[in-house]
Amino acid sequence: MANIEKILLPDVGDFDEIEVIEVIISVGDEVEKDDSIITLESDKATMEIPTSFTGKIKSISVNVGDRIAEGTVIAEIEVSETVAEESE
Template identity: 40%
Template sequence: MSQLVEVKVPDIGDFSDVPVIELFVKVGDSIKEEDAICTLESDKATMDVPSSASGVVREVLVSLGDTVSEGSLLIKVDSGAAAAAAAPAAAPAPAAAEAPAAA
């Protein structure tokens, strides 16, 4: 079951209209909770913004140079896609275990 989760800028203190100086994700990327999405740079600090969800990135709603504030929408993540992607990866493991026994 797919569910799109909106990942927003968390509380970044008293900063607003902070520019995005780096993007670490693109549409189709698999990410985990706490993976860095982007880097923001204020006049006092540079900070990575972590993802609040795991899954597959379906939309990237910011670009380099955009300015964001607390609560700004960054990406949309399909949280159901992470479980679906993990299931096929587990299936080949038993086949690999049988191969040495047959040899």
């Protein structure tokens, strides 16, 4: 049975909001834990944000140009029970 998890933007430092400049994933992509899924740009640097899960991307909640904050849902991922149990 599949488990759907939300991928949230982690704490990325002293920013209220930060701009999405690239969405690396697409719906249906298979990703591994720590794969980069989006790229963000602040005034001084760009950073890639990884996923904390292994599974299949079910939906994407952000677009290029969006300004997002810590805790924003980036995407939803279908995680298999085997993978979910390993992460607990």
